[in-house]
Amino acid sequence: MISLDRYPKEITLRNDARLVLRPLTPADGAGLWDFLRQLPELDKAHFREDVDDRGVVERWADTIDYGAALPILAWDGSRVVGSVTLYRNRTGWKQRVGIVRILIAPDFRHLGLGTAMIREMRHLGEQAALNYLVAEVIVIQGAAVRALERMGFEKKSVLPKFVNDRKGRLYDLAVLVYSLSNAEGEFYF
Amino acid sequence: MNCPHCGVEHFPEPAGGKKADGGEGGCPYLGAPFPRLRAGHDELFYGRWRRADASPLDLRRAHHRLRRLLDEIAAALGSDDLPATRKDLARANDALHMATLHEDGQESFLHADHALSYAHRVIGDLLHEKGAPPHSPGDFSAWYEAAEVPFREDW
Numbered sequence A: 001m002i003s004l005d006r007y008p009k010e011i012t013l014r015n016d017a018r019l020v021l022r023p024l025t026p027a028d029g030a031g032l033w034d035f036l037r038q039l040p041e042l043d044k045a046h047f048r049e050d051v052d053d054r055g056v057v058e059r060w061a062d063t064i065d066y067g068a069a070l071p072i073l074a075w076d077g078s079r080v081v082g083s084v085t086l087y088r089n090r091t092g093w094k095q096r097v098g099i100v101r102i103l104i105a106p107d108f109r110h111l112g113l114g115t116a117m118i119r120e121m122r123h124l125g126e127q128a129a130l131n132y133l134v135a136e137v138i139v140i141q142g143a144a145v146r147a148l149e150r151m152g153f154e155k156k157s158v159l160p161k162f163v164n165d166r167k168g169r170l171y172d173l174a175v176l177v178y179s180l181s182n183a184e185g186e187f188y189f
Numbered sequence B: 001m002n003c004p005h006c007g008v009e010h011f012p013e014p015a016g017g018k019k020a021d022g023g024e025g026g027c028p029y030l031g032a033p034f035p036r037l038r039a040g041h042d043e044l045f046y047g048r049w050r051r052a053d054a055s056p057l058d059l060r061r062a063h064h065r066l067r068r069l070l071d072e073i074a075a076a077l078g079s080d081d082l083p084a085t086r087k088d089l090a091r092a093n094d095a096l097h098m099a100t101l102h103e104d105g106q107e108s109f110l111h112a113d114h115a116l117s118y119a120h121r122v123i124g125d126l127l128h129e130k131g132a133p134p135h136s137p138g139d140f141s142a143w144y145e146a147a148e149v150p151f152r153e154d155w
Helices: A025-037 A053-064 A113-127 A141-151 B035-045 B057-077 B083-101 B105-130 B137-143
Strands: A011-014 A018-025 A069-076 A078-085 A097-104 A132-138 A154-164 A172-179
Touching: A011 A078, A011 A141, A018 A154, A025 A053, A025 A078, A025 A172, A025 B105, A053 A132, A069 A113, A078 A113, A097 A113, A113 A132, A113 A141, A113 B083, A141 A154, A141 A172, A172 B057, B035 B057, B035 B137, B057 B083, B083 B105
Parallel strands: A097 A132
Antiparallel strands: A011 A018, A018 A069, A069 A078, A078 A097, A132 A172, A154 A172
């Protein structure tokens, strides 16, 4: 069980904007849907469901299970401007591997929010006693790839023309891995 | 002369008539947390040891300053439950250790540069925990004899 005592947490961006980070709750469905609607198509391509459908997003918020997916939202007042989600498996061979997905509103990019979200995820990964965090990013989203690398993620592979957007265009996918402190020298967990 | 506020040697006012960013009392680092750590980082970042004409003495001085900076960072981190931050600090210490072991100037420089990068990440973590904005040395270049202003890319 991850302790969420650190939330709500205030952060300050490079332009001195002050945001509040806190986990998604069932009451946040509308705010999350508004946020997802602002995102470019490509940013939404990884979702398995149609996030333009308000009902889908509100159902997510209503049924959120932090043990499987822990979304942390960044709020600018009453508006969601970013999210980072840690996906985990309770069992199986990847139960010590967390998958990270970060989304930033277009008008809040290049202000340090993405990097702040990576810092948050590193902290939560440690709290969850994971061994690794994995981030999959489309290669053309270069700023995101470089930010992850600056924060210690290692680019393990680039898979050419591996993923598609909703119109069927293909993109190269970078797989980046961060080794948490539990990962070193362990043979059993 | 070293600044009485942040403890490092920087210009008393920004070069080129640039407007100071958050500066007060002749020190640009006041007004945000960890002024000594941020200044200590930038003093190294803009230090002579990183220039093409740096001497072995410049590099040795940088090793000492890095040692001091990492010790100050460790003190600031204290016993906070931040394993990822602690791991980066350990990496910084390892890199500095390697820097001091190498006779070859280029190898030593590269390890010291890695140590400084890890130190920057740790300072960033400490600022994040305090809710403060990230630290970019580029914002303080006018306070140093900066050969070039680093390209800043945030996400």
